[in-house]
Amino acid sequence: MDIKKNILSIKANLPDNVKLVAVSKTKPNEDILTAYNAGHIIFGENKVQELTKKHEELPKDIQWHFIGHLQTNKVKYIAPFVSMIHAVDSLKLLRAINKEAIKNDRKIEYLFQLHIAEEESKFGLTLNKLEEIICSEEFKQIKNVNLRGLMGMATYTNNIEQIKNEFGGLKKQFDQIKAKYFAEKHDFNELSMGMSSDFELAVKNGSTMVRIGSTIFGERNY
Numbered sequence: 313m314d315i316k317k318n319i320l321s322i323k324a325n326l327p328d329n330v331k332l333v334a335v336s337k338t339k340p341n342e343d344i345l346t347a348y349n350a351g352h353i354i355f356g357e358n359k360v361q362e363l364t365k366k367h368e369e370l371p372k373d374i375q376w377h378f379i380g381h382l383q384t385n386k387v388k389y390i391a392p393f394v395s396m397i398h399a400v401d402s403l404k405l406l407r408a409i410n411k412e413a414i415k416n417d418r419k420i421e422y423l424f425q426l427h428i429a430e431e432e433s434k435f436g437l438t439l440n441k442l443e444e445i446i447c448s449e450e451f452k453q454i455k456n457v458n459l460r461g462l463m464g465m466a467t468y469t470n471n472i473e474q475i476k477n478e479f480g481g482l483k484k485q486f487d488q489i490k491a492k493y494f495a496e497k498h499d500f501n502e503l504s505m506g507m508s509s510d511f512e513l514a515v516k517n518g519s520t521m522v523r524i525g526s527t528i529f530g531e532r533n534y
């Protein structure tokens with residue numbers, strides 16, 4: 313894999329308003345440094361232990377995005393440095409993030425994850441559940457976190473129509489939530505959707521953040 317070439321060509325082809333999260337999970341530090349030395353600083357990880365280790369060992373100006381399912385009791389390990397948490401799917405988790413953000417005297421950026429895929433295995437909130445959280449008293453009181461938008465994952469399928477519908481549906485829900493609750497909140501403006509196999513479709517459907525791993529770094533061996 314020519315990591316430098318891959319990352320530069322993906323970035324050259326993304327619209328200006330779309331950010332690239334280079335998903336480096338399972339990949340060694342030297343691969344991350346290759347991308348970093350090509351001028352990239354946003355990386356995504358989905359395991360707490362792996363992320364904290366990489367954060368310790370790699371340049372401090374890297375912006376680390378946590379993109380996986382996060383357990384409440386592990387928030388404390390990433391709260392001091394994490395740049396954005398993509399997949400908040402409960403008030404309980406948000407409460408834990410806020411608590412750790414207070415301890416670290418910082419504000420942590422996050423996205424709510426909506427469930428858009430057909431598969432039951434994928435995490436995420438229903439629109440109803442999301443609105444329930446947004447309307448709760450506790451949500452309004454939480455001050456050390458900053459909601460930047462929504463995230464979703466499409467079904468893993470070759471059916472392009474289905475993926476299009478799922479991304480289109482998420483974009484519609486994003487617009488609805490924004491209009492209904494955050495019309496005045498100008499930094500509620502991120503929609504994290506799209507991975508190696510489907511990011512072009514995601515961008516066409518309004519993604520502002522794509523999370524790309526294997527197309528940059530090669531297939532993962534677990």
Ligand SMILES: *Cc1c(COP(=O)(O)O)cnc(C)c1O
Pocket residue numbers: 335337358379380506507508509523524525526527
């Ligand atoms: C692994 C992962 C990605 C990247 O997947 P690729 O297919 O390698 O691009 C994106 N988002 C999440 C949440 C992931 O866990």
